[in-house]
Amino acid sequence: QKQRVAIARSLVMNPSIILADEPTGNLDTKTGDQVMDIFTKINKTGATVILITHEPDIAKFGTRTIVIKDGLIESDKQNKK
Numbered sequence: 001q002k003q004r005v006a007i008a009r010s011l012v013m014n015p016s017i018i019l020a021d022e023p024t025g026n027l028d029t030k031t032g033d034q035v036m037d038i039f040t041k042i043n044k045t046g047a048t049v050i051l052i053t054h055e056p057d058i059a060k061f062g063t064r065t066i067v068i069k070d071g072l073i074e075s076d077k078q079n080k081k
Helices: 002-011 029-044
Strands: 017-021 048-052 064-069 072-078
Touching: 002 017, 002 029, 017 029, 029 048
Parallel strands: 017 048
Antiparallel strands: 064 072
16 A cells, blocks of 8 residues: 555656656556556656566566666667557
8 A cells, every 4th residue: 555655646746757666566466557557658648767677567568678687788678569
């Protein structure tokens, strides 16, 4: 519940950049997908969403995925939508 409230509070000010570190980490799949749908809609309005995740199913929501391993960029690809 606290995680969802924190996400909602961060969106109230209509930020141009959102930094989200594991925003779905402690959420069930349905709620996590809802959060990602919100981030996707916000991104379509022109805001930049930078998301850190270890979950491939969450990473696929992005338009671009950068994989970092041991502090180095391992891959950088555009996701198909």
